[in-house]
Amino acid sequence: MTDTVDVAIIGGSFAGLTAALQLGRASRRVAVFDTGRPRNAASAAAHGVPGWDGRAPGEILAAIRRDLAAYPTVSVHEGAVTGLDGKIDAFALTTATGAIIARRVIIACGMTDTLPAITGLAEGWGKWALHCPYCHGYEVKGRPLSILGRGQMALMMARMLRTDWSADVTVIAHDGDWAPNTEADAAAFGVTLRWSPLVHAAPEGDGARLTLADGSDLFTAGLFLHGETRFAAPFVAGLGLATLQGPTGPYLVTSDFKVTSRAGIFAAGDITRPAGVVTPALADGVIAGTAAHQSLLWPERFPPITESRP
Numbered sequence: 194m195t196d197t198v199d200v201a202i203i204g205g206s207f208a209g210l211t212a213a214l215q216l217g218r219a220s221r222r223v224a225v226f227d228t229g230r231p232r233n234a235a236s237a238a239a240h241g242v243p244g245w246d247g248r249a250p251g252e253i254l255a256a257i258r259r260d261l262a263a264y265p266t267v268s269v270h271e272g273a274v275t276g277l278d279g280k281i282d283a284f285a286l287t288t289a290t291g292a293i294i295a296r297r298v299i300i301a302c303g304m305t306d307t308l309p310a311i312t313g314l315a316e317g318w319g320k321w322a323l324h325c326p327y328c329h330g331y332e333v334k335g336r337p338l339s340i341l342g343r344g345q346m347a348l349m350m351a352r353m354l355r356t357d358w359s360a361d362v363t364v365i366a367h368d369g370d371w372a373p374n375t376e377a378d379a380a381a382f383g384v385t386l387r388w389s390p391l392v393h394a395a396p397e398g399d400g401a402r403l404t405l406a407d408g409s410d411l412f413t414a415g416l417f418l419h420g421e422t423r424f425a426a427p428f429v430a431g432l433g434l435a436t437l438q439g440p441t442g443p444y445l446v447t448s449d450f451k452v453t454s455r456a457g458i459f460a461a462g463d464i465t466r467p468a469g470v471v472t473p474a475l476a477d478g479v480i481a482g483t484a485a486h487q488s489l490l491w492p493e494r495f496p497p498i499t500e501s502r503p
């Protein structure tokens with residue numbers, strides 16, 4: 194017989210496990226499905242997470258899982274959800290281990306990053322190829338930093354890094370659109386501008402040597418960059434949920450209570466933001482978990498979102 198739960202949670206990381214904790218504390222039957230690949234898995238340490246600053250992502254998640262073990266109505270399953278059908282009060286999920294019926298669903302599967310196709314870059318991701326100065330800038334402050342420039346926005350990042358992280362900042366104009374005043378801005382901010390795409394990166398010490406298409410090279414302790422993002426669970430794109438386009442890819446639109454554009458389907462974490470870090474994902478988990486719980490009592494108070502908000 195197919196198992197039935199109050200809430201199924203797709204993705205058991207920062208957002209999904211936190212949602213499960215709220216529901217477990219209401220003694221609701223919850224099934225969490227997880228493939229064990231949080232977005233920051235490539236990083237040895239997560240920073241800027243209050244109380245956990247500098248701890249390994251896996252260590253933080255293991256602690257949340259230990260907390261969850263105290264709640265017997267919560268089960269965590271290793272494996273993917275591959276499909277979602279049905280409607281409020283009777284959703285059907287396809288999982289690696291079979292089907293499950295759920296009255297509510299929380300999508301917390303996060304995003305997958307696709308990096309620019311540059312030799313050596315993927316190997317450095319989370320080490321010296323970095324996505325965010327707040328997460329990893331402090332560890333490389335005062336050292337040679339660079340930005341893989343993919344258009345004018347790179348100058349904003351350059352100004353931030355030059356002001357508060359390092360006197361040695363280089364923007365590599367890799368691709369994208371650049372304004373006529375780019376060189377003047379770079380000079381005004383005190384950053385170096387290199388008009389040549391990055392073609393190769395190789396580890397060197399605790400940083401990397403970057404080779405540009407014009408044959409020149411430079412050492413960097415931290416290369417800041419962004420790739421393209423997509424929903425980590427491919428089937429989510431086919432659910433017809435309202436999305437907005439962020440700078441790196443689409444994300445799900447949700448109400449203040451984390452309801453998507455389909456009744457009974459909530460979403461939490463990075464998948465609901467143009468850019469995310471751990472703490473808002475945890476907060477989203479609280480909101481989605483408590484809202485999903487209350488919607489079992491008062492579904493009319495948690496309507497699907499009908500408009501896209503900027």
Ligand SMILES: Cc1cc2nc3c(=O)[nH]c(=O)nc-3n(C[C@H](O)[C@H](O)[C@H](O)COP(=O)(O)OP(=O)(O)OC[C@H]3O[C@@H](n4cnc5c(N)ncnc54)[C@H](O)[C@@H]3O)c2cc1C
Pocket residue numbers: 203204205206207208209226227228229230231232233234235236238239240241242272273274275301302303304306318319324328329425426427461462463464469470471472474
């Ligand atoms: C390199 C890097 C370093 C980072 N460093 C920091 C940092 O230092 N500090 C910080 O605050 N933020 C950091 N972040 C951001 C942080 O990783 C995210 O904000 C956070 O992981 C989002 O949590 P989440 O729960 O929404 O999604 P995730 O943590 O990405 O978790 C999603 C979970 O869903 C699972 N999943 C995916 N598809 C399925 C499926 N079909 N079925 C079941 N499970 C599925 C995944 O395996 C994963 O476990 C970093 C990001 C990157 C890319």
